[in-house]
Amino acid sequence: MSKISSDDDRNLVAFLQQYRPIPPPANGATEDRLMQIIEEKESKKTFKFNPLIAVFSTVIIGSIFSLFSYRLFTPNYTNAQLESFMANSWDSTLEATYDDDWFLLSDREVDSDFSTQ
């Protein structure tokens, strides 16, 4: 302890040390309770959610998925198949007749109005 400067201080410190307030008797259960809490915390710690790990995992899983899904979802057609598909589609558009579809909107509305009445 550092040197006490004056007699007053020395007397005061002696008085404080002699009559220092004494804490109430200790509760013996505190130690066990503390250790129990620590044990519980440690067991929870193994399952603790770590946001950093979660972000990294998501990025890695996403990258892997996008890499493989590109190959997975790309249609596996040959050029010949594609050409024949396009030719057939084009032919059908030229051959199709649209006479049945040339309804006038006003006629349709009139028909529906009558039918509801």
Place this chain on the structure above:
Amino acid sequence: MVKVLADECQEEVKNTDLDLVLRCQSGDRAAFRELYRRYHKRIRSTLYQLCGEYLLEDLLQEVFLRAWKGLPKLRQPEHFPTWIYRITWNVATDRRRELAKMANFRLKNDESNQEEQLLNKRASRPQDCPDLMRLHYEDLIRRGLDRLRLEHRIVIVLHDLEDLSQKEVANILNVPVGTIKSRLFYARKSLEKYLKNQGVSL
């Protein structure tokens, strides 16, 4: 010869403390229990002087829980005593902040019922200490400490009651030694004045 032996013992205790801290840092709970047994009386006493009796056990538990949590990050294990006193100070400060909200209510209660409470409390524990003069002085010191600002109070508690050096107190509170000297000076003057006003002759 005695001094040499004492120094050796001191060194051994320090080494053992260091060893315990290192073991705690690797997750050894038994080592932490041993550290608790070594330090809890001092920490408890300091908390009592700073925060009083109410929730004392909870505060003690809080200090050691924070210590366990922070131990892996403690870079200088040899400074464990200073470090745990610093945690104690932080816990006490947090507690005082919580209490500050209820300060007016508490002060009124204390002023009106203090004498009665003291008598009732002591009357229920006659086996503790029958010396009325001693109880009176203890109560005066408690009240005197209560009147001090927490920054002054901690200096009196650590330096004058717990017998730590000014340098150690400065390290715990993370302030220069000069600040500790200044606080000690004002705290002692204030406490001395209060005690003299209460009729204590020093």
